[in-house]
């Protein structure tokens with residue numbers, strides 16, 4: 333068995349890497365293990381809200397994020413059936429934050445830049461092709477069973493954090509339930525390179541509300557890559573979803589010119605939370621702890637706020653400035669934030685996008701018109717919607 337000092341983090345996604353960076357900056361040794369051969373680069377989250385940007389500043393990586401991200405201050409909400417659109421702008425929160433905007437870039441780029449920063453710090457180690465298969469813990473540490481190309485092995489550390497995504501092997505090893513529901517429709521995330529979106533009047537982030545065919549369109553790179561995400565029938569196969577992409581593009585962007593379809597990911601979406609986020613010396617964060625639909629960008633935001641809280645709580649326990657009860661507080665508070673803020677907000681975004689009832693759609697438009705013309709209401713909405721920080725840990 334190989335003994336590692338400090339914290340073993342399972343999963344080299346954005347939450348795992350950010351947790352590792354925060355702990356390493358606090359002088360704590362970290363080892364990150366990742367089942368894959370490299371960082372996942374399929375289309376996933378790509379929008380970072382003001383609370384996340386403040387956290388990236390705290391971690392010393394805000395300049396690097398600005399260097400790769402597209403800065404955006406607007407969300408356009410479009411009702412093609414009514415010929416109306418509304419613009420909500422984050423400039424209304426100028427007096428509340430140093431970052432009254434959002435940055436757009438792929439989460440794989442965030443993981444990549446944090447990976448580099450992490451390895452510049454002492455006592456850090458990142459191992460790809462290392463899959464966790466089981467956990468045993470006692471009062472002094474945790475032993476992780478792993479599969480590597482060289483064969484099975486055991487790694488022991490003082491603490492283990494499961495950041496291994498929605499299908500978390502850590503959560504399963506702890507035999508924790510993952511209660512909630514699965515959305516009946518499929519979601520299809522596409523990345524496309526196209527320089528003609530301006531002719532459709534698009535902003536940098538756009539919601540197309542539609543009773544059958546809703547869509548979210550946002551720029552995700554400085555060199556003109558866009559994310560187009562939309563719903564598909566629940567029984568649509570992966571192959572059929574990929575075949576239907578041109579039809580969906582054509583419906584939304586008639587006479588679309590030559591473009592490059594870079595990636596397509598059809599997937600199933602859930603609203604679920606683990607029954608516990610702490611069992612002894614093992615903690616969960618990010619999608620391993622909870623998952624939600626991507627419509628409002630709440631999933632990664634909440635996961636990164638888990639990381640922020642865990643760095644503070646676990647760091648204090650390891651340094652001996654707080655007792656272990658703060659880890660129970662972490663577990664309870666992050667569950668509360670998900671249940672009271674994240675999943676209701678994500679569900680409301682999804683409802684707004686695909687509302688079927690004509691009367692409710694009319695009310696939504698009245699509401700949006702009112703909000704769009706009242707900066708103070710817009711400000712309060714933005715401040716409450718994106719704030720998944722929860723109560724301070726200490």
Ligand SMILES: Cc1cc2nc3c(=O)[nH]c(=O)nc-3n(C[C@H](O)[C@H](O)[C@H](O)COP(=O)(O)OP(=O)(O)OC[C@H]3O[C@@H](n4cnc5c(N)ncnc54)[C@H](O)[C@@H]3O)c2cc1C
Pocket residue numbers: 342343344345346347348365366367368371372374375376377378439462463464465495496497498499500501502521561597599617618619620625626627628629630631632633635
């Ligand atoms: C297809 C897709 C599209 C999405 N689109 C959006 C979006 O548009 N907007 C949005 O806000 N959110 C979106 N999400 C959600 C968002 O991507 C997640 O909230 C975010 O990835 C969570 O980060 P994470 O680090 O917790 O988990 P992940 O990014 O899933 O990372 C987990 C890592 O753990 C590794 N791993 C898994 N099992 C093991 C194991 N046994 N041993 C070692 N390593 C392991 C995985 O390989 C992976 O690298 C999407 C999710 C998916 C799946």
